[in-house]
Amino acid sequence: MPTPDLMTAELTLTGRITTASNATFLGSIGEVEVVYKPIAGESPLWDFPHGTLARREVAAYMVSQVCGWDIVPRTWLRDGPFGEGMVQLWQEQDPVQTAVNLIATNQVPEKGWKQVLEGQDEDGQMVALVHEDSPALRRMAVFDMVVNNADRKGNHILAMTDGHRHGVDHGLTFHSDHKLRTVLWGWLGDPLTAEERDGIDRVTEGLNGGLGRNLADLLSVEEIESIATRCARLRLEGRFPAPSGEMPAVPWPLF
Known part of the structure; x- marks a missing residue:
């Protein structure tokens, strides 16, 4: 069967993800399974301009590609049953793997995992938030x-069978103000590796070329300039930063 044109072939809805805060649908384009988030279904937010989340998701994919790390699944804008929206290739994660978890504090492994915080669950038991x-x-x-992600929850990380890790749900990104809220604080203060520095440098270079031109259709000038500022700060400091500002350092809920 020929591959459908993902931009123009019919997008058929097959279900809805009811736990999402914005209208989020499962669908298919021919035999290709996708996620569809129409702009019309975006909930208003106090700190992000209304109707911009789908474009931020596409911008996150573009930055991911320039980094060279394939973090964000292929994502694009197109028309659908409820109007223009973000469409993303569906990823079938490994049901037996998890990259982030809440476990009893006395069960935190000594190796291979990082503890972010601890607290009490609804039964008063001490639990720890950990990630691999x-x-x-x-x-x-x-x-x-780099993208200033304000909502990296645990279930926004997809553990794939081959060990790859995809990140999804990037509508709350690229704000010009500091908004970083994430469950991935385990490397606080650690030096960046050469690979990580190279990825940041590729984004910096891309902002002066094709990436910058593509992002101009998706983000404001101030938001694009803030990407360059964050990249420069990361390269200057050369390590994973600590949380800062008055906003919570982790999203809520955590998953």
Whole structure:
């Protein structure tokens, strides 16, 4: 069967993700499974301009591609049953893997995992928020700093069978004010690796070329300039930063 034109072939809805805060649908374009988020279904927010989340998701994909880390699945804008929206290739994650978890504090592994925080669950038991200590997740944490991700929840990280880690749900990104809220704080203060520095540099270079031109259709001039500022700060400091500002350092809920 020929591959459908993902921009123009009919987008058929097959279900809805009811736990999402914005209208989010499962669908298909021919045999290709996708996620569809119409702009008309975006909920108003106090700190992000209304009707811009879909474009921010596409911008996140573009930055991910320039980084060279394939964090964000292919994402684009197109028309659909409820108007223009973001469409993203569906990813079938491994049901037996998890990159982020809440576990009892006395069960935190000594190796291979990073503890972010601890607290009490609804039964009063002490639990810890942990995430795996892997190069793939480190790259995602660096990516989130570059795009200023205000909503990196645990279930926004898809653990794939081959060990790859995809990040999804990037509508709350690219604000010109500091907004970083993430569950991936485990490397606080650690030096950036050469690979991580190279990814940041590719974004900086791209902003002066094709990436900058493409983002101009999706983000404001101030938001694009703030990407360059964050990249320069990361390269100057050369390490994973600590939380800052008055906003919470982690999103809520965590998952």
